[in-house]
Amino acid sequence: MRVGVVFPQTEIGTDPVAIRDFAQAVEEMGYDHLLAYDHVLGADVTHRPGWLGYTSEDMFHEVLVLFGYLAAVTRRLELVTGILILPQRQTALVAKQAAEVDVLSDGRLRLGVGLGWNSVEYEALGMDFRRRGAAIEEQIHVLRLLWTQPVVTFHGRRHRITAAGINPLPVQRPIPIWMGGESDAAIRRTARLADGWFPGGTLRTERERLPQQDRAEQVERLRRYAREAGRDPTAIGLEGRIAIAGSTPDRWRQEVERWRGLGATHVSVVTMRAGLTTPQAHLDAVRRFLEAAKD
Numbered sequence: 001m002r003v004g005v006v007f008p009q010t011e012i013g014t015d016p017v018a019i020r021d022f023a024q025a026v027e028e029m030g031y032d033h034l035l036a037y038d039h040v041l042g043a044d045v046t047h048r049p050g051w052l053g054y055t056s057e058d059m060f061h062e063v064l065v066l067f068g069y070l071a072a073v074t075r076r077l078e079l080v081t082g083i084l085i086l087p088q089r090q091t092a093l094v095a096k097q098a099a100e101v102d103v104l105s106d107g108r109l110r111l112g113v114g115l116g117w118n119s120v121e122y123e124a125l126g127m128d129f130r131r132r133g134a135a136i137e138e139q140i141h142v143l144r145l146l147w148t149q150p151v152v153t154f155h156g157r158r159h160r161i162t163a164a165g166i167n168p169l170p171v172q173r174p175i176p177i178w179m180g181g182e183s184d185a186a187i188r189r190t191a192r193l194a195d196g197w198f199p200g201g202t203l204r205t206e207r208e209r210l211p212q213q214d215r216a217e218q219v220e221r222l223r224r225y226a227r228e229a230g231r232d233p234t235a236i237g238l239e240g241r242i243a244i245a246g247s248t249p250d251r252w253r254q255e256v257e258r259w260r261g262l263g264a265t266h267v268s269v270v271t272m273r274a275g276l277t278t279p280q281a282h283l284d285a286v287r288r289f290l291e292a293a294k295d
Helices: 016-029 063-073 091-104 119-125 132-148 184-193 212-228 249-261 279-294
Strands: 002-006 033-036 078-085 109-114 152-155 160-164 177-180 196-198 237-243 266-270
Touching: 002 078, 002 279, 016 033, 016 063, 016 279, 033 063, 033 266, 063 078, 063 091, 078 177, 091 109, 091 132, 109 132, 109 196, 132 152, 132 160, 132 177, 132 184, 177 184, 184 212, 237 249, 249 266, 249 279, 266 279
Parallel strands: 002 033, 002 266, 033 078, 078 109, 109 177, 177 196, 196 237, 237 266
Antiparallel strands: 152 160
């Protein structure tokens, strides 16, 4: 099982040296990958009573630009979007940007995609929030065409490409596409289309953690849907997340074993919202987590 770190988007700050040092330190510790969340816009909650989730007060580095930078300052670390909100973006542009990151990192990009929940972003980016589920399936098909063929002709319901292609093509042809989401529709879609799955949320406390039997049922459903789609379920990766907030090294070890027991191929540690105030504090936390996970 490969172990990674969730980039502390909302708490890392804007110092490019600190961002570089964070990624390099994570790589030097022996972590396998760095996963970054994605948001383009945050909502001002002043006129949105009851709003849940990230807001305009939460800082987010643009994930593909960030990875272009990190590609140059790391050598081994896999760079993972977890998740890029795909239907609010133009597909051909995502294909081009992702291919460029893959080229600059020498094939170290894993593109996690999903639908997102923030209608404010869709509105501002000129995309249809209500039809995002139908849109993403064709987008995934188009991405793979553009990453594997120098010239593409495709006329679909939402995309029209006539004898055109991206250049350069990525190192990985195609770049691995993972999907997020926990609805039955999302799990079915993942089973049919994706190279791996990010279950939503983190395993953090007894109150917040999805009961283990329910998580196991989701995983079994994913595998069943994969078989129904004619795919090998073992070829679909699974990545869990473990938050350190309100937890202990003993609990971290237990969570690692829970994910291992579910057949997870990857797990990532989340240090956000744990009261850490400096990049160094985040690094100290991920170092302690890795020591605990290896015990």
